Amino acid sequence: MLKLLLWRHSTHQTHKLARFLSQSLSNDPYDPPFSPTSKPQKPKNKTKHKTQNKDQNSKPEPKFPLKSDLPFDFKYSYSETNPSLEPIGFREPPRFSPFGPGRLDRKWTGTCAPAQQQEVDPERVAEERNRVLGDPLTEEEVAELVEKYRHSDCSRQINLGYFLSPKLLYILCVYMACIVNFIVGAKMVWVGGVTHNMLDDIHNHWKRAEAVRIKCLGVPTLDMDNVCFHLEEKSGGKVIYWHINILLLYRGRNYDPKNRPVVPLMLWKPYAPIYPKLVKNVADGLTFEETKEMRNRGLNSPSLMKLTRNGVYVNVVERVREAFETVEVVRLDCTHVGTSDCKKIGVKLRDLVPCVPILFKDEQIILWRGKRDEEQESNLSKEVTSVQMFE
Incomplete structure (x- = not known):
């Protein structure tokens, strides 16, 4: 019985091999055996539809130079600079604008990109800000927003005033540049206090949230009143909660993300200018x-x-x-x-x-x-x- 089963198995294998060779071998001399079959070509209509969909979904490229209606001078940091102090020199030529060549209609002076005072109307700016803020929030609405955004596990958070070593800062910049476009609500770190690029980050959070949590550490916490003032003035929002170093910045009732102000980004951090010596050899009033x-x-x-x-x-x-x-x-x-x-x-x-x-x-x-x-x-x-x- 065992011999009969082995004979049937062997004959089955031989028939299978013969069938495979008969299908693979060809009489045509130009068709070699075991040639790979050609893949079917994709219809051209699908590629056309894909290109049309890509063109429809792609955002229109911004036209340069950008024109911003924000009524203040653009600086790298607003809270950590004193406009009354005039620099005595520059570490880089003032003609090198951190916004990039030809990307902004304002001229870079070495410390800021001043706004055109002829186009700034303080009354119109105040009316527009009041319109966006709308009616004041009630106590119940404020309590609801505070309970939603004040906790440390809030994803809508911006870290302000952190001190980082140059090596760690470089690693962080490379890391954030790789993942910031893929993570929603990433916690950004701004070392220079209330910086210009931080305003764009605030408006990006306001697309999906009514308020943003700002955690302040380091030098800016010496003067929290100054931080609140610049956040409200430069962003147009309202600080509705302030506990030690934690702030909640509200966007307003009538805020429209589609009509957000144009905030041109700085492509690099400008070198700090040279200011007069802070400590004198002889203090004023002493020998x-x-x-x-x-x-x-x-x-x-x-x-x-x-x-x-x-x-x-x-x-x-x-x-x-x-x-x-x-x-x-x-x-x-x-x-x-x-x-x-x-x-x-x-x-x-x-x-x-x-x-x-x-x-x-x-x-x-x-x-x-x-x-x-x-x-x-x-x-x-x-x-x-x-x-x-x-x-």
């Missing part, structure tokens, strides 16, 4: 020996507080003001914060406290309160003596 003594006293004094990288500095100004009521020199420990951020912190404290920064060394900031207290005490004593004389 050289007195300035040297103040610096040594500040370096040997205990630090008022220690600032960390990407920290929240909302209470630093008040702490420095309170310290100046009892001491004359204050030291801030800014280890691992970075030299550039130390100088930015010193500039903001100089304007907000106010005080006089007299030394930046080894990421230590030495601040002098100045002679204003002595002048105020002398003026008060003069007023008191004059009142006593008349009595």
Whole structure:
């Protein structure tokens, strides 16, 4: 029985091989055996339909130069620059516009692209902003938006003021350039505070959400009022929630994504211009020996507080003001914060406290309160003596 089964199996295999060879071999000498069959050609009509669909779905290319109706000067950063300070030099020629050659109808001056004042009407701008914002939100509507967007797992978030090393920043830029077009609601990182390209990111979030969550860290948190002011003025929105360093920016009732303002993007970060020296060799109101003594006293004094990288500095100004009521020199420990951020912190404290920064060394900031207290005490004593004389 076993032999019979093996014989049937062998005969079946031979018949199968013969059938295969008879189908593959051909009498035509120009048709070799085992030749691959030709694939059927696709109809040309389908390709035409595909090209027509691509043309219909493709967006129209923007025409250059772009013209924007925004009524303010375009800068790299709005919250971290002081327009009253004039630079004394430039690190790159002012003719190199960060918007690209011929892409914007405004001329780049080295620090900004100024708007044409003839076309700016403040009343018309205010009316348009009020029209977009519409009626004020009720308490219930504000509470609903806050509960929806205030949490840390919110996808509609923008990180503002983070400090990044150049190497990490380069890696981040390459990474974001690869995935930002494929991820909806990605959390962007803006190092320079309220930057120009951040405005375009805000409007992109407003396409699909009524509000955007903004988390502020680093130097901008020293003056949160300034951050809120520039966000509202430059974007046209309304800050409806503010808790320490978390903001919610509302787009308005009548916001239309199709009629959003034109925000031309900066193709690269412009080099910062050269400004006058921040720390003078001899502080105003002191001699050289007195300035040297103040610096040594500040370096040997205990630090008022220690600032960390990407920290929240909302209470630093008040702490420095309170310290100046009892001491004359204050030291801030800014280890691992970075030299550039130390100088930015010193500039903001100089304007907000106010005080006089007299030394930046080894990421230590030495601040002098100045002679204003002595002048105020002398003026008060003069007023008191004059009142006593008349009595």
